[in-house]
Amino acid sequence: MHSVCRIVLIAVTITALEFSAAAHGSAEPPDPVVSVQPSPQDSTYLIVSHQANLAEIISGTQAAREGTCALVRTLGVQLVADHTRLDAMGVAVAIPNLVPLPLRPNPDQAQQIWDTGLRIGRDFDMTWLRMQEDFHRQSLQAGARQLRFGTVEAVTALARNAEPTIDHHLTLVREALEHC
Known part of the structure; x- marks a missing residue:
């Protein structure tokens, strides 16, 4: 898992740098350099x-790689693409504002990923989908807190721009739970 984390970190960093250099359109967060120190909520x-x-x-x-249901495999690919893009946007705001970002998921997330990886077949698919449902609900809750209490527009814009993607993922996860 450590090598996967390193590869992901490198890919996200490269994407963030590319995003910062060539950002266009509405997928771009507002000016990533904030004139005030981000609040504890923003950080x-x-x-x-x-x-x-x-x-x-x-x-x-x-x-x-491991899903047996085609919907799980397809959703996995989509999550990698979409969350790499979302993360690049966040990194593009965090780095210039000196918000230190961890190199890995939080311990609870890491444990759930590990536990899910120990399962096979339909058991893997269903456990993975339930984990995704939980992860996406938590992300929507964090975004709602930011929208309500955030003070830096560049950070709040990240939450606002991520919400439709995360909500769409949650819908796809729930549909897959019915079909897999």
Whole structure:
């Protein structure tokens, strides 16, 4: 898992740098350099969303490789792509504002990913989908807190821009739970 984390970190960093250099359109967060120190809420959101994105990238890779249900494999690929993009946007705001980002998911996320990886077949698929449902609900809750209590517009815009993608993932997860 350590080598996967390193690969993900390198990919996210490269994507963030590319995103910062060539950002266009509405997928771009507002000016990532904030003139004031991010509040504890803003910093917490950047850290929590980064760890959630890392968890989604790692577990999405796991699902694409280990899933037996086609919906799980397809959803895994989509999560890797979408959460890599979302994470690049967050990193592009966090780094210039000196918010230190962890190199891996939080311990609970890491344990759930590990436990899910020990399962096989339909048991893997269903456990992975329930984990995704939980991860995405938590991400939506963190975003709602940021929208309500955030003070830095660049960080709040990240939560606002991520919400439709995360909500769409949650819908896809729930549909897959019915079909897998």
